[in-house]
Amino acid sequence: MESAISSPLSTSSHLLPSPSRSSLGSRSQSFPSLPNLRCPSFKSRCFLGIPFRSRQTQPIRCQSSNQQPAKDDGFVIEDVPHLTDFLSNLPSYPNPLKQSQAYAVVKQTFVSTDDVVAQKVVVQKDDPRGVHFRRAGPREKVYFKSDEVRACIVTCGGLCPGINTVIREIVCGLNYMYGVEDILGIEGGYRGFYSKNTLRLTPKVVNDIHKRGGTFLRTSRGGHDTNKIVDNIQDRGINQVYIIGGDGTQKGAALIYKEVEKRGLQVAVAGIPKTIDNDIAVIDKSFGFDTAVEEAQRAINAAHVEVESVENGVGIVKLMGRYSGFIALYATLASRDVDCCLVPESPFYLEGRGGLFEFVEERLKENGHVVIVLAEGAGQEYIAQEMQAVDGKDASGNKLLLDVGLWLTEKIKDHFTKVQKMAINTKYIDPTYMIRAIPSNASDNIYCTLLAQSAVHGAMAGFSGFTVGPVNSRHAYIPISRVTETQNTVNLTDRMWARLLASTNQPSFLEGNELHERVDKEDVDVINHNMRATSI
Numbered sequence: 001m002e003s004a005i006s007s008p009l010s011t012s013s014h015l016l017p018s019p020s021r022s023s024l025g026s027r028s029q030s031f032p033s034l035p036n037l038r039c040p041s042f043k044s045r046c047f048l049g050i051p052f053r054s055r056q057t058q059p060i061r062c063q064s065s066n067q068q069p070a071k072d073d074g075f076v077i078e079d080v081p082h083l084t085d086f087l088s089n090l091p092s093y094p095n096p097l098k099q100s101q102a103y104a105v106v107k108q109t110f111v112s113t114d115d116v117v118a119q120k121v122v123v124q125k126d127d128p129r130g131v132h133f134r135r136a137g138p139r140e141k142v143y144f145k146s147d148e149v150r151a152c153i154v155t156c157g158g159l160c161p162g163i164n165t166v167i168r169e170i171v172c173g174l175n176y177m178y179g180v181e182d183i184l185g186i187e188g189g190y191r192g193f194y195s196k197n198t199l200r201l202t203p204k205v206v207n208d209i210h211k212r213g214g215t216f217l218r219t220s221r222g223g224h225d226t227n228k229i230v231d232n233i234q235d236r237g238i239n240q241v242y243i244i245g246g247d248g249t250q251k252g253a254a255l256i257y258k259e260v261e262k263r264g265l266q267v268a269v270a271g272i273p274k275t276i277d278n279d280i281a282v283i284d285k286s287f288g289f290d291t292a293v294e295e296a297q298r299a300i301n302a303a304h305v306e307v308e309s310v311e312n313g314v315g316i317v318k319l320m321g322r323y324s325g326f327i328a329l330y331a332t333l334a335s336r337d338v339d340c341c342l343v344p345e346s347p348f349y350l351e352g353r354g355g356l357f358e359f360v361e362e363r364l365k366e367n368g369h370v371v372i373v374l375a376e377g378a379g380q381e382y383i384a385q386e387m388q389a390v391d392g393k394d395a396s397g398n399k400l401l402l403d404v405g406l407w408l409t410e411k412i413k414d415h416f417t418k419v420q421k422m423a424i425n426t427k428y429i430d431p432t433y434m435i436r437a438i439p440s441n442a443s444d445n446i447y448c449t450l451l452a453q454s455a456v457h458g459a460m461a462g463f464s465g466f467t468v469g470p471v472n473s474r475h476a477y478i479p480i481s482r483v484t485e486t487q488n489t490v491n492l493t494d495r496m497w498a499r500l501l502a503s504t505n506q507p508s509f510l511e512g513n514e515l516h517e518r519v520d521k522e523d524v525d526v527i528n529h530n531m532r533a534t535s536i
């Protein structure tokens with residue numbers, strides 16, 4: 001690999017020529033006719049004659065660079081920063097992948113600088129073209145010499161199947177594709193930058209780690225100190241930082257990027273989104289989610305076997321999902337043994353007509369047993385009202401949740417024995433840590449590989465302050481702020497939730513037209529948010 005990098009580079013005939021970044025000629029170009037459209041963080045940039053939009057600006061309608069009126073078709077790019085935004089004279093080099101045997105027969109090794117991924121694929125004829133993200137993948141030019149790269153990897157937040165695969169593939173991707181040999185592991189999350197020694201990572205060291213659960217680099221909550229971290233990055237001569245973690249971690253990554261930019265350092269900061277809850281916005285799905293849904297089947301199956309074997313058996317399985325009930329929803333749909341699924345987005349109530357107790361009673365009479373799956377964030381307001389618990393937080397500032405599974409088990413037990421005078425058999429299963437701790441399955445492993453490689457290509461190409469992930473199945477570079485400003489939640493007005501209701505035939509816990517009235521008034525995200533906050 002090294003010799004391939006240092007050998008003279010030839011342009012393979014199979015490579016389609018793609019315009020270089022500078023040939024687009026518009027990164028630092030201003031638009032005299034549109035003086036107010038400057039984007040503070042990305043400067044004034046243009047793509048196919050259309051300025052990029054930052055989060056601070058409104059959607060832009062513009063003229064092309066030759067001052068011909070551009071077609072106003074509502075095309076918007078939400079682009080990621082590039083090192084040349086603040087280091088204008090940074091030299092670039094031909095991508096060593098040009099010499100790669102693996103890519104020798106690939107029709108188009110490099111992603112065209114013009115390629116973008118549409119956020120919305122279901123559209124109507126007259127809709128504006130909408131928001132797009134830069135397509136991920138290798139670029140013809142890189143902004144780092146391979147032997148000058150000193151990369152580091154850090155993992156933060158809770159565990160999730162697949163973290164080790166991402167670590168492994170970043171190391172192998174950097175080494176095998178780009179000939180990078182200097183890769184450091186930061187131990188124990190963000191605080192490891194300034195409180196621990198680093199680990200040397202090589203393909204050999206990480207060879208088998210994808211077969212294990214957890215994180216080879218260990219993790220932590222809290223301890224994010226931007227200045228100390230960036231001081232450390234600077235002191236160690238690190239110039240590529242790969243940060244694997246959830247929404248909290250990505251917020252931390254954005255602060256690191258901003259500080260790096262402020263100090264004018266040639267450091268690429270790449271975020272790889274991790275969350276078992278699947279609550280990261282914009283991307284299709286987070287890694288480890290499929291594995292978690294699969295593993296949850298074992299807990300649901302165990303609950304079903306238990307309650308089927310006794311009289312009036314009530315099985316309760318609590319799954320992960322602080323604010324988003326995706327694991328509960330998908331695990332329920334996959335299982336077919338679940339009678340009722342409760343998620344944080346959908347309020348429920350226990351007593352009276354249409355309530356959970358009535359439903360449980362009906363199912364017990366009908367089948368002799370019932371299985372309830374609930375996400376950990378479901379019904380929190382309900383429990384808090386009763387328990388008057390103090391608002392606890394973890395080291396990262398996340399609200400500590402009360403155990404809804406235990407609470408519901410007690411409530412059901414109480415109701416049937418004391419009020420209904422009916423003997424029931426409750427079985428409560430909380431498989432959270434058993435699920436989180438397993439290695440990722442085959443499809444998540446492949447997904448993790450793509451994420452890692454996309455991150456490596458992006459950093460080598462000089463992008464920074466970005467998160468990588470699939471948008472409508474195509475990997476894209478997404479501004480970090482886009483994945484941290486909102487959370488992905490189960491949309492009760494989507495067909496997926498209706499599919500669940502149709503499959504379990506559970507009550508919707510919503511009075512008649514209440515939901516539809518709200519849909520008319522507000523947009524879907526607001527509804528989800530309101531539903532979480534509604535007291536029941």
Ligand SMILES: Nc1ncnc2c1ncn2[C@@H]1O[C@H](COP(=O)(O)OP(=O)(O)O)[C@@H](O)[C@H]1O
Pocket residue numbers: 156157158189190191220221222223224245246247248249250251252253255274275395396397398
């Ligand atoms: N708003 C924030 N700004 C900076 N760092 C943050 C922020 N929120 C969380 N972090 C840091 O990110 C790391 C992981 O956050 P946490 O919420 O525990 O997990 P996750 O990233 O999985 O959501 C912790 O080290 C925490 O200090």
Ligand SMILES: O=P(O)(O)OC[C@H]1O[C@](O)(COP(=O)(O)O)[C@@H](O)[C@@H]1O
Pocket residue numbers: 157158159246247274275276277320321322376394436
């Ligand atoms: O007990 P821990 O390690 O703090 O983790 C519990 C939390 O971690 C999660 O599994 C994932 O949370 P993060 O993605 O924020 O790390 C949640 O579902 C759960 O509430």
Ligand SMILES: [Mg+2]
Pocket residue numbers: 157246247248275
């Ligand atoms: Mg989080």
